[in-house]
Amino acid sequence: MxxxxxxxxxxxxxxxxxxxxxxxxxxxxxxxxxxxxxxxxxxxxxxxxxxxxxxxxxxxxxxxxxxxxxxxxxxxxxxxxxxxxxxxxxxxxxxxxxxxxxxxxxxxxxxxxxxxxHVLLFHPAIRKIKEIIDSGELGNLYYLYSNRLNLGTVRTEENVFWSFAPHDISVLDYFVGHPAEKIVSKGSKFLQENVYDVTITQLDYPNNVHAHIFVSWLHPFKEQRLVVIGSKGMVSFDDATAEKEIKFYDKRIDFEKGIPVKVENPTKIISYEQKQPLxxxxxxxxxxxxxxxxxxDGRSGLEVVKVLEEAEKKIQEG
Ligand SMILES: NC(=O)c1ccc[n+]([C@@H]2O[C@H](COP(=O)([O-])OP(=O)(O)OC[C@H]3O[C@@H](n4cnc5c(N)ncnc54)[C@H](O)[C@@H]3O)[C@@H](O)[C@H]2O)c1
CATH class of the missing domain: 3.40.50.720 (NAD(P)-binding Rossmann-like Domain)
Known part of the structure; x- marks a missing residue:
C-alpha cells in the first residue's frame, strides 16, 4: 500500500x-x-x-x-x-x-x-460477537454489561470513567446499533480529592435494551468482561483471561403455563480469527x-463523548 x-x-x-x-x-x-x-x-x-x-x-x-x-x-x-x-x-x-x-x-x-x-471495534472477538447478535442467535437483546477492572493506571487529571469507559461505550453502542438514550451514573472517590476511582453507569437503549458499565482502577485483579443477554441465548467474553474465549450459553427463561422455567443446554466455545485490533x-x-x-467514524465518536459528558454530570450530581 x-x-x-x-x-x-x-x-x-x-x-x-x-x-x-x-x-x-x-x-x-x-x-x-x-x-x-x-x-x-x-x-x-x-x-x-x-x-x-x-x-x-x-x-x-x-x-x-x-x-x-x-x-x-x-x-x-x-x-x-x-x-x-x-x-x-x-x-x-x-x-x-x-x-x-x-x-x-x-x-x-x-x-x-x-x-x-475505538480500537475494540476492530477486535476480532468483538466482531464475532456482533456477528452472533446480528444473526439473531441470541434472540432479542435484553441486557449487556462491561466490567473493566484493574489495579492502576490511576490518572490524576481524568476520572476512571473518562479513562476506561470510552471503549466500553463504543462497544455497547456497536452491539446495540444505536447510541444510548438515557444515562444514570454514580461514582466513588478514595485516592484523590477530585478524581473518581470507581463508577457504575447504567445506559438505556431503545426497544427496552439496557446495559451497565462498571469501571475501577482500584480492584484486586484484572477483568475485562463483556456479557450479552438475549431472549434466546447469552454470550460472554473476558479479554483479560489467557484463553480469551467467547462462550455461547444456550440458556434462557421460558414460560410454561405462566410459570418461568429455566432452560439450560451445554455451553459452546465460539472460535474467532486471531488478529491484532490496532x-x-x-x-x-x-x-x-x-x-x-x-x-x-466521527459521529459514533461524538456519541461516546456525549455519554462521557452526561455520565460525568450525573456523577458530579451524586
Ligand atoms: N486506543 C487505546 O486503547 C488507547 C490506549 C492508550 C492511550 N490512548 C490515547 O492515546 C493518547 C496518548 O496517550 P499516551 O498514553 O500515549 O500519552 P503520552 O503522554 O505517553 O504521549 C503523548 C505524546 O504526545 C507528545 N505531544 C504532546 N503534545 C504534542 C503536540 N502538540 N505535537 C506532537 N506531540 C505532542 C508528548 O510529548 C508525548 O510523547 C491519549 O489520548 C489516550 O487517551 C488510547
Missing amino acids: DKKICVIGGGKWGQNHIKTLYQLGNLSGIVEANAERLNELLKIYPVEGFTELEQALERDFDGFTVAVPAPLHYEVAKKIIESGKSVLVEKPMTLSAETSAELVQLAEKNGVQLMVG TEELKYFIEHLDKKIEIA
Missing part, C-alpha cells in the same frame, strides 16, 4: 501507531513535540520527523493519526481537517460533545474522513482515506 501516514504524538500509545504503521509499510512521518523523544524514535524508524504539526502539514502526507494527550485532540485534529487531510484521532475524540460535534461538521464540510481510535484499525483507516468510514 502506498499511502503515506504521519503519526502525531510518539508517547506510550502513539509508539504503537508508529510501530504498526511501519510494519504495514505506511509510516512516512512522526510529529513529536519532545525533540529528545523524537530523535529516539527516528533512530528506530527512519522517516521524516518534526517537532511541530505545522511543519508536517506542509508535506504531502495522505493522512494523520493523533495520539497526543486527550486535551490536545481537538486543536490538533482541527488543524489537520482544515488542511484538507483525513485523520484518525485517539479516544476520547475530544473532551466535550461541543468540540467533537464541531470536528464532525468540519470534516464533512472539508470532505475528509474523521475516525476515532493493525486492523489502522488498515481500515488507510483503506478509507477516500471512502466513507462506517466503523468508529
Whole structure:
C-alpha cells in the first residue's frame, strides 16, 4: 500500500501507531513535540520527523493519526481537517460533545474522513460477537454489561470513567446499533480529592435494551468482561483471561403455563480469527482515506463523548 501516514504524538500509545504503521509499510512521518523523544524514535524508524504539526502539514502526507494527550485532540485534529487531510484521532475524540460535534461538521464540510481510535471495534472477538447478535442467535437483546477492572493506571487529571469507559461505550453502542438514550451514573472517590476511582453507569437503549458499565482502577485483579443477554441465548467474553474465549450459553427463561422455567443446554466455545485490533484499525483507516468510514467514524465518536459528558454530570450530581 502506498499511502503515506504521519503519526502525531510518539508517547506510550502513539509508539504503537508508529510501530504498526511501519510494519504495514505506511509510516512516512512522526510529529513529536519532545525533540529528545523524537530523535529516539527516528533512530528506530527512519522517516521524516518534526517537532511541530505545522511543519508536517506542509508535506504531502495522505493522512494523520493523533495520539497526543486527550486535551490536545481537538486543536490538533482541527488543524489537520482544515488542511484538507483525513485523520484518525485517539479516544476520547475530544473532551466535550461541543468540540467533537464541531470536528464532525468540519470534516464533512472539508470532505475528509474523521475516525476515532475505538480500537475494540476492530477486535476480532468483538466482531464475532456482533456477528452472533446480528444473526439473531441470541434472540432479542435484553441486557449487556462491561466490567473493566484493574489495579492502576490511576490518572490524576481524568476520572476512571473518562479513562476506561470510552471503549466500553463504543462497544455497547456497536452491539446495540444505536447510541444510548438515557444515562444514570454514580461514582466513588478514595485516592484523590477530585478524581473518581470507581463508577457504575447504567445506559438505556431503545426497544427496552439496557446495559451497565462498571469501571475501577482500584480492584484486586484484572477483568475485562463483556456479557450479552438475549431472549434466546447469552454470550460472554473476558479479554483479560489467557484463553480469551467467547462462550455461547444456550440458556434462557421460558414460560410454561405462566410459570418461568429455566432452560439450560451445554455451553459452546465460539472460535474467532486471531488478529491484532490496532493493525486492523489502522488498515481500515488507510483503506478509507477516500471512502466513507462506517466503523468508529466521527459521529459514533461524538456519541461516546456525549455519554462521557452526561455520565460525568450525573456523577458530579451524586
Ligand atoms: N486506543 C487505546 O486503547 C488507547 C490506549 C492508550 C492511550 N490512548 C490515547 O492515546 C493518547 C496518548 O496517550 P499516551 O498514553 O500515549 O500519552 P503520552 O503522554 O505517553 O504521549 C503523548 C505524546 O504526545 C507528545 N505531544 C504532546 N503534545 C504534542 C503536540 N502538540 N505535537 C506532537 N506531540 C505532542 C508528548 O510529548 C508525548 O510523547 C491519549 O489520548 C489516550 O487517551 C488510547
